[in-house]
Every structure is written in C-alpha cells, then in structure tokens.
Amino acid sequence: MPSPVCTEDQFIDLCRLHRSVTLVANALKLSERAVCARRRRVERKHGIRIDLGGTGMQPSPDKRPRQVRAAEAALAEELRTIAPKVATSKAQREKMRAPSNRPDDIEHFPSEWRYRMTVQDGTVVIGSDAHYAPGTISTAHRALVHLTAELKPVAVILNGDIYNASAANRHPRIRWHKPPSVKAEVEVCQERLGEIEAVLGNGKAIRTWGNHDSNFESKLSHLVPEYEGIGGFTLWEHLPRWQPCMSVFINDRPGGLVVKHRFKGGLHAPQNNALWAGRSMATGHLHSQKCYPLTDYNGTRYGVDLGCMAPTDADESFHYAEDDPRNWRSGFAVFTFRGGELMPPELVTVLGPRAVWFRGEVLTV
Ligand SMILES: [Fe+2]
Ligand SMILES: [Fe+2]
8 A cells, every 4th residue: 555645633623624524635735535445444444423414435526716726725725834833633533533522423423422321320410600710720620629638429410511612602702801801710710620630530521502502612612614624613512521521421311311401491481491301401501500300190300490600799700691690509419229219309508608508508619
C-alpha cells in the first residue's frame, strides 16, 4: 500500500469539513475510490462513523460557482497546513474515542439524545442550573460536593445550565454590562466539575443539555459552520468526563425517573411534568425548587423542580432579571432507589451562606 498523503487525524478533519467524497478526493488529489476505501478503514479502526454526505461511490457533481469552489479548496489547503496545530492532540483524541468516554456509546435514539441507566439499589444526586460564575462558589455547590462524598451515589447528574453563556448568548448586550468571557466561564465549569469528580470515585458523571449550555455550540455552528469537527468546538471536549445527553431515563419503565432540563412551564410545571410524562420527572430551568407527589391508579410518582445551584441573588449570572423578586430556591435533590423503585425524593435546600437543610438537619458546608 502506498504511504498516505495525510495522517488519519488530518483525513478525519477533511472529511468533517467537506462532507463530500468528491471534495475530499480533490483536496487530497486522490481518486474517490481511494477516499471511500480509506474512510472504511478509518471507521473500522477507530469505531467511528465518518459522514461524507451519503454519496458513497456516486457523488453528485459539484455545481457550485467556481469562486465558491476555489475558496473552499484554498480553505482545505490551509486546513491541511494548520490542522495539526489547532486540532486536539493525538492523546486527547484517543481518550475521547475510548469506549467508556464517547457520546456514541450512549444507548440512545438518535445520537446524544436519551441516556438510559438502571439503578436497583442506590442513590443518584441531581442538581441543576448552577450557572457557574467566576469568583463565586455557591452554597448549593459546596453541599453537592459534600453529600456526594458522604452518600457515594452511583451517579451525579447536572441537569443543564452549568455554563451560563453570559458573553455568547443570542440576546443583545444589556447597556455596557461587562459579562465574564467565554474562556473564564468554561474554566470555572472545569474547576467546579473537577471538585465533584474528585469525590465521585467510580460514580457516573452525566450532564444534560440546558438552553444556556447549548449556546456554546449553537453560536459556533451558526457563525462558522465550516469549522465543524475542529478540536474544542464542542462543550463536551472541555468536560470530557461528563456524559452529555438530552435526557436521562433511570429504570426505563413505569415507576422510573426521567431527568431533563425542562418540559412544562408555569407555576405547576413539576406536577404537569409528572402528569404528562406518566413517569416521575426531575427538571430544572425554572429555579423554583419544590416536589409534587401525584397519585393515581398506577401509584405515586413525583414531579421535582430541582431549584438552582446558583445563588438566587447571583446578579452576575441573572443580570437579565433586573433585580426583580424571584420565586426561586437554591438547592438540589437526592433520589434513592430500593429494589428498582424510586423512594420519595429528598430536597436539599439552601438556608443561607454555608447552610443547607437535609433530612431534618441543618448541615454546614
Ligand atoms: Fe437556568
Ligand atoms: Fe434553563
């Protein structure tokens, strides 16, 4: 076999950039047959799927204007030169592709959508809406770290809105407010999540997508779609231990628990969530911690608003709230399963600086 004209990492980057057998073949000055064969080899070797637009061996002719094709060819040439510098290191890539650490390993439909897990006897700690801000460590976060170390849960789920996207959201800037940078917010997420990882042991670390988290990738995919696949352009790459997904189904059957960032809205949202989901459901987004039981012929299920792990008066994260009174409560919740059945959820509620209420006691954290 002749030696390849580019490395496997460069080949993957080019495929992700072009999504076309023809364009990749042109960029590498290879036949389309050779590109398809190499794609199959790389897919088999790394257990990944390389999307080349489904064109297979019969690509449709490129009918775009000459200037567009020339600009793309120039960009591809540039990428061939710079890819090794900007892409993540080979060691990092291998780590991301490790079977235990890839979003592709989620039992889901479709990709990165629904994560299923079974808990027979054990505890799951679930917090939401941390909106982590530089320079602040909330009482709820301290308590979550403390109880994770104490309870040794089988999993910690952060149920969305960990990354606040203060400087990179879809809303216009408010007057001359100076929000923290994207870099500072990603770094503070890494720091806080690292504190949870340090006490989690072999427990599973999972995070669901919140509307704020989505801003990280949505902004990039909207403004520079051609850069899809370049290292660092997904939030997951910055938080590699945390399994990303849209929802978590714990014991996927009636009587199980569904965890997702948001479903119904309004004052009675948690009750309506349990009613319309037909399952117990834990959500965030509304920041208004409470737990509704709902009993019918099928037994009792629970709608839980997890509240927010951010301080409710965090003006940096909630600048948009204009100092309004907020019917919000800071805290999180502990879910215990016995014989696969969900026991009544237990709220952990912030009372004041460094103090939370849990199981009939004030805990100082
Ligand atoms: Fe939120
Ligand atoms: Fe939200």
